Amino acid sequence: MNKGFVDFLRAEEPDVLALQEIKMKPEQADFSFEGYRMIWNSAEKSGYSGTAVLTKREPLEVRFGIGYPELDAEGRCITLMFDNVAFVAVYTPNAQDGLRRLPTRMEWDDRFRAYVNALAVERPVIICGDMNVAHQEIDLKNPASNHQNAGFSDEERAKFSELLDSGWIDTFRYLYPDQSDAYSWWSYRFRSRERNAGWRIDYFLMRSTDAAFLRDHILYSSVLGSDHCPVGILTEGL
Numbered sequence: 001m002n003k004g005f006v007d008f009l010r011a012e013e014p015d016v017l018a019l020q021e022i023k024m025k026p027e028q029a030d031f032s033f034e035g036y037r038m039i040w041n042s043a044e045k046s047g048y049s050g051t052a053v054l055t056k057r058e059p060l061e062v063r064f065g066i067g068y069p070e071l072d073a074e075g076r077c078i079t080l081m082f083d084n085v086a087f088v089a090v091y092t093p094n095a096q097d098g099l100r101r102l103p104t105r106m107e108w109d110d111r112f113r114a115y116v117n118a119l120a121v122e123r124p125v126i127i128c129g130d131m132n133v134a135h136q137e138i139d140l141k142n143p144a145s146n147h148q149n150a151g152f153s154d155e156e157r158a159k160f161s162e163l164l165d166s167g168w169i170d171t172f173r174y175l176y177p178d179q180s181d182a183y184s185w186w187s188y189r190f191r192s193r194e195r196n197a198g199w200r201i202d203y204f205l206m207r208s209t210d211a212a213f214l215r216d217h218i219l220y221s222s223v224l225g226s227d228h229c230p231v232g233i234l235t236e237g238l
Helices: 005-012 102-119 154-165 171-175 208-213
Strands: 016-020 037-041 051-055 061-064 077-081 086-091 125-130 168-170 202-207 214-219 231-235
Touching: 016 086, 016 125, 037 077, 051 077, 051 086, 077 102, 086 102, 102 125, 102 154, 125 231, 154 168, 168 171, 168 208, 171 202, 171 214, 202 208, 202 231, 208 214
Parallel strands: 086 125
Antiparallel strands: 016 051, 037 051, 061 077, 077 086, 125 202, 168 202, 214 231
């Protein structure tokens, strides 16, 4: 809020904007955004995880979680049901140092895939969020030295492949299959952002059958204020 968020919101005027790792509860907020409804899914644990969505369009229904009680308590998913599209905001759990939370992460990936695949039977779906995985070597600056680190383990990458293989497209790679040095997260250490030594771990996904609605995917790499930069898509007809 003190690093340009409102200016970005006013400049871009997105129809829907998703936030991950908000680390707060709605009663702590001393802000509101004209023209937007803000929907919160805060973690039960204070100062941890959580998601929120700002939307200009009033959803028909809002759903919280994916039916995985242990991690739904961490506020990791919000689904907005509109008449012609579902919007899923997600903050995928990090496997953590030493991959100590990898089994939980694998369970999440399986359950999330089942959740969004069932949702896609009802209507087109847009998934947006920090999915905590760089899928291919092109999606991070130093793949060799990061192999089997959290976010670039074989297991996490395989689960992401499994999700895509079940009928989804990574909208950025769909439009820009060979673009390198395109990242959405940089460590605060080692002047990583200055050197553009980053990872692309923030995604929009759509069903391959809905790709005709996609017009562009944008990495707002010049927008500061976080160790992540915003990412966005333009669609037509949804």
